[in-house]
Amino acid sequence: MTIVTNFRLPSCPELLLEQRGQLGCITLNRPRALNALSLSMVRALTQALQVWRDDPAIQAVAIRGQGKDGPFGAFCAGGDIRFFHEAVLRGDAEVEDFFTEEYALNHLIHHYPKPYIAFMDGVVMGGGMGIAQGASLRIVTERTKMAMPETQIGLFPDVGGGWFLARCPRSAGAWLALTSEVIGAGDALALGLADACFGTAQLQQAWDALAGLSSFDVDTLEAWRQQHIIPSPAATLPLNVVERCFGSTSVLAIVQALEATQAKDADHAVWIESTVKALRTHSPLMLEVTLQLLRRGAAMNLAEELRLERDLVRHCFNTRHLGRYRADTETMEGIRALVIDKDRQPKWRPARLEDVTPDMVAGFFDSPWPPHAHPLKDLA
CATH class of the missing domain: 3.90.226.10 (2-enoyl-CoA Hydratase; Chain A, domain 1)
Structure with missing residues (x-):
């Protein structure tokens, strides 16, 4: 070259x-x-x-x-x-x-x-x-092999993910964001x-x-x-199940909807089981933060959504409202477990979706900067 x-x-x-x-x-x-x-x-x-x-x-x-x-x-x-x-x-x-x-x-x-x-x-x-x-x-x-795998490491789908995934049809963007699956x-x-x-x-x-x-x-x-152009491989995602379950207002509700569906849908029972396993494996806190990002991102323009992501990233590495900093954060624990030590045994806090409170999630959405000082304030 x-x-x-x-x-x-x-x-x-x-x-x-x-x-x-x-x-x-x-x-x-x-x-x-x-x-x-x-x-x-x-x-x-x-x-x-x-x-x-x-x-x-x-x-x-x-x-x-x-x-x-x-x-x-x-x-x-x-x-x-x-x-x-x-x-x-x-x-x-x-x-x-x-x-x-x-x-x-x-x-x-x-x-x-x-x-x-x-x-x-x-x-x-x-x-x-x-x-x-x-x-x-x-x-x-x-x-x-396409994916937004951030929730695996206790992060969230950034780089505009809260904007473009929120615009995928039939709640499929929420599925992709929360499960980190590869398509x-x-x-x-x-x-x-x-x-x-x-x-x-x-x-x-x-x-x-x-x-x-x-x-x-x-x-x-x-x-x-x-x-x-050539004919593409067939799509395999069961969009009817995704749409029925991933439109819920919380990740816990999504898991409950999947579990209720599994008992009645034998054709997708294996897929549902693996999906529930992923949602029970990733950071419960950051899953709820991710879902909230997509819900908000759906009503934002791209510049607004990227500014929100920048706020979230600051909280991911310095979670001030929970008194957790640097190595003690969900994101750093996820990186440690999956990339550094590779023990694949992250110690999430809280450990269960049932224990995530609205206040834990809400603190991520408080901007650390006033509007005039935001590092992305000049995005149009």
């Missing part, structure tokens, strides 16, 4: 930038970490998108991930969780910078004035969803989280053909898409 030497573009080895014709090409280049986002990557992405936004020679932008064997194969597994853990323990303010700048990047992508095409091949999780869901064209493949191309398309399915064997051809387009108007891009 030829990297364009342009003094205005950032220099970041974890991000390959190339101008091909009128197309700005981005390749996330951290394959051993499944292209998990570092702060330097977030900053370089933001700078590159700002430069190309204002450059009349660039008419569109495309983004992909570097796999272990070359381009494609993995998109982005999210944020660098080990960095979060280490930074919080040492009191490093960079963890605060990361979330502020990542959310601002997400907002930039959602409002990008030029076509932005995301090739969501392979793993697309967490922060990877944040840099893809705002795309004007979101491409999945037969090997796409493929068929379900991603059915839930409105993708726009087209391309064959993995033709991805490089599609990428090269995109770079060769003479214009990027709606009709030309649609013709290009039609040349490479």
Whole structure:
């Protein structure tokens, strides 16, 4: 790959930038970490998108991930969780910078004035969803593995998740957010989280053909898409069960609805059992916080929702209203158990959904900042 030497573009080895014709090409280049986002990557992405936004020679932008064997194969597994853990323990303010700048990047992508095409091949999780869901064209493949897995580590689905998951049909976004389950191309398309399915064997051809387009108007891009689209795998999520159970006002009520349904729905009994197990395994407190985020996010615009997420993140690592800080928080305990020590035995507090009180949840939604001092106050 030829990297364009342009003094205005950032220099970041974890991000390959190339101008091909009128197309700005981005390749996330951290394959051993499944292209998990570092702060330097977030900053370089933001700078590159700002430069190309204002450059009349660039008419569109495309983004992909570097796999272990070359381009494609993995998109982005999210944020660098080990960095979060280490930074919080040492009191490093960079963890605060990361979330502020990542959310601002997400907002930039959602409002990008030029076509932005995301090739969501392979793993697309967490922060990877944040840099893809705002795309004007979101491409999945037969090997796409999509998820918002934050509740597994005692966090919540951020990067705009409280906004775009709240807009999935039939309460499916709540299911995805709360269970952290992985979906493929068929379900991603059915839930409105993708726009087209391309064959993995033709991805490089599609990428090269995109770079060769003479214009990027709606009709030309649609013709290009039609040349490479394939039938997607079938959707498998039982949306009727999801809609019936995940519209409840609390996670405990969702669990109770699932358990009541299981006795009458033999066809989905195994699926319901695994779903209940997930909801009984993740942090009860952060599950209720997550559901409340989606309920509020449904009535917000993206900028408002991202500001709310920024409030929540501060509370996740310093839960002042519960007197829990740094390593003593739900999020840090979840990261410890699943990523650092890998004992998969997090000690959640409280341990049961039945013991989560409204006051425990409400404190997460009190902003630590007055409006004029909020780190994302300038989002329009």
